[in-house]
Amino acid sequence: xxxxxxxxxxHPEGLAFAVADSRQSAASIDVSRDLEISRCVTxxxxxxxxxFAMTLFSASLAFDWWEGFGDYDTTLxxxxxxxxxxxxxxxxxxxxxxxxxxxxxxxxxxxxxxxGNQFLLWDSIAEISAEESRGHxxxxxxxxxxxxxxxxxxxxxxxxxxxxxIVIPSExxxxxxxxxxxxxxxxxxxxxxxxxxxxxxxxTQGGAQGFAVQAS
Numbered sequence: 001x002x003x004x005x006x007x008x009x010x011h012p013e014g015l016a017f018a019v020a021d022s023r024q025s026a027a028s029i030d031v032s033r034d035l036e037i038s039r040c041v042t043x044x045x046x047x048x049x050x051x052f053a054m055t056l057f058s059a060s061l062a063f064d065w066w067e068g069f070g071d072y073d074t075t076l077x078x079x080x081x082x083x084x085x086x087x088x089x090x091x092x093x094x095x096x097x098x099x100x101x102x103x104x105x106x107x108x109x110x111x112x113x114x115x116g117n118q119f120l121l122w123d124s125i126a127e128i129s130a131e132e133s134r135g136h137x138x139x140x141x142x143x144x145x146x147x148x149x150x151x152x153x154x155x156x157x158x159x160x161x162x163x164x165x166i167v168i169p170s171e172x173x174x175x176x177x178x179x180x181x182x183x184x185x186x187x188x189x190x191x192x193x194x195x196x197x198x199x200x201x202x203x204t205q206g207g208a209q210g211f212a213v214q215a216s
Contacts (some may be wrong), residue, residue: 027045038102039174054084054086054088059077085151102173114169125142127141128142130177130181137170138169139180141165
């Protein structure tokens with residue numbers, strides 16, 4: 001089975017569903033279905049509002065709405081209008097694009113479009129752990145030796161890898177960290193159990209066929 005793929009394999013019996021912008025409880029997540037997580041648009045809207053405020057304040061300096069300020073503040077105001085205006089326009093342009101899913105967790109693997117378009121199968125992940133750095137929570141995927149050798153040929157994942165581990169940040173997503181971590185661990189455990197069951201079935205079938213050959 002290939003470890004990486006450009007396309008996402010949907011569960012044959014489960015329909016994909018999206019996590020809403022409101023924080024969803026981990027107890028209500030069904031790991032037998034595909035979990036599609038979008039960005040938290042509330043945070044982006046706050047940035048747009050802050051950009052408008054800074055642009056308006058810069059305009060007030062540029063057009064000398066405040067008495068007692070000199071030419072230096074007027075120049076600073078024009079620079080602020082240009083800077084914050086461009087940033088605000090960029091944030092407004094990003095708003096429609098933030099409605100789509102950026103992290104997709106399925107019973108077979110995970111894909112984070114923020115770090116690349118590659119679909120990582122749970123079979124290629126040896127361990128899932130959680131870390132915190134400077135107040136930011138992140139999910140750490142420890143790849144198997146086979147996937148670790150492939151990281152060098154995948155620029156997107158190589159840039160996001162730390163000590164041969166793939167880091168998935170939870171900031172900016174429309175779900176809480178505990179929910180995302182629980183779903184990843186549950187899907188990973190289910191994948192390992194499914195693989196073990198398939199291996200046992202193949203071993204049982206191989207033993208039965210060997211017995212049939214001896215009996216004949």
